[in-house]
Amino acid sequence: MEEKEISKAVIRRLPRYYRYLGELIESGVERISSSELSSRMKVTASQIRQDLNNFGGFGQQGYGYNVKFLYSEIAKILGLDKKHNVIIIGAGNLGHAIANYVAFEKRGFIMTALFDINPERIGKKIRDIEVLPLSELEAYIKENEVDIATLTIPKTAAKEVAERLVNCGVKAIWNFAHTDLNLPEDVLVENVHLSESLMRLSYNITSVEKSREEQK
Amino acid sequence: MEEKEISKAVIRRLPRYYRYLGELIESGVERISSSELSSRMKVTASQIRQDLNNFGGFGQQGYGYNVKFLYSEIAKILGLDKKHNVIIIGAGNLGHAIANYVAFEKRGFIMTALFDINPERIGKKIRDIEVLPLSELEAYIKENEVDIATLTIPKTAAKEVAERLVNCGVKAIWNFAHTDLNLPEDVLVENVHLSESLMRLSYNITSVEKSREEQK
Incomplete structure (x- = not known):
């Protein structure tokens, strides 16, 4: 019943973990360390450990994460094991x-x-x-x-x-x-x-243009 | 140049302000208080005041916000005044x-x-x-x-x-x-x-189902 305490921010990130783990399975990767996953996903390794510890710490010291197991556990949390x-x-x-x-x-x-x-x-x-x-x-x-x-x-x-x-x-x-x-x-x-979403992109374009003009 | 200090969270909310203000213009509303805007948008009035103060405080005590002016100012911040x-x-x-x-x-x-x-x-x-x-x-x-x-x-x-x-x-x-x-x-x-996005919805459905089962 740990799920109850999980923050919204973690939930927002879970589908992205799920996607990356799916890609790892597709390319035949069976296990991965938090630091490898970190460099692929461009989040810190400690963030990954923290996030995944919410669900009981699937990683093992010196072994890393079992990709398929973690993938199926996250699937369950996200309700993807049901129709x-x-x-x-x-x-x-x-x-x-x-x-x-x-x-x-x-x-x-x-x-x-x-x-x-x-x-x-x-x-x-x-x-x-x-x-x-x-x-x-x-x-x-x-x-x-x-x-x-x-x-x-x-x-x-x-x-x-x-x-x-x-x-x-x-x-x-x-x-x-x-x-x-x-x-x-x-x-x-x-x-x-x-x-x-398009407006956020437009905001960022505008900000970059502004800071470029200011550097001139 | 106040824009530089604006947090990502504020930026995320701006398009929503823009949308609501656009709807107000469509329905002929010329000015609105932060508390009225608050009850429509379901965010607190103080959040609205804080967010909009980032851009120099468009509101006037006892008058509220000039809808068209605020709409066009937010448009500029979002870069919507350019093609x-x-x-x-x-x-x-x-x-x-x-x-x-x-x-x-x-x-x-x-x-x-x-x-x-x-x-x-x-x-x-x-x-x-x-x-x-x-x-x-x-x-x-x-x-x-x-x-x-x-x-x-x-x-x-x-x-x-x-x-x-x-x-x-x-x-x-x-x-x-x-x-x-x-x-x-x-x-x-x-x-x-x-x-x-669909997975987040599925997560929420699963959470609700779980808490319902636990209440039984």
């Missing part, structure tokens, strides 16, 4: 991109249906996932287990659809709409605000 | 989604070209943005100003393409490939790792 059924609301380009991304499925995220209001999209299939009319959302959720709903629709529609999802009992939303959803506290929302 | 030319490498669904998102252009991010290796995609247009063959990348960058390169290609190709971009002098990369690029320090990289 999650995911629906996507909005079958535009972004919805397509997500439905097409098979790597999600390897990690247990099963895309089960897309929903849209555009008659030209309804009935089409992305891989073998059907695009259903949004009017069938409630009926679908009643009959199928839905763990995560992905919103890839404009912000004007996002709030209303999010409320419909919550009314049907959906407890986790992956939100790509450029707005905050303001849902009840027991609903988990993970936001991906692409425009905010 | 940025953006290319997209990878004209798949995600590249399409980004090229189609006109809101980026309103904020000064001008999508000028897409690149791909797939002959079926080359020559097509998304809005009026042409898909060019990836082999023309270097020639294009020589002849056109490119401020930001967006990578919407698989991780296996991302590192090589990123190096080509850097060799051509591109200084900012918006990376959607599920890998770290390990580029020279003077190259700005903003990562959007969608699978890590």
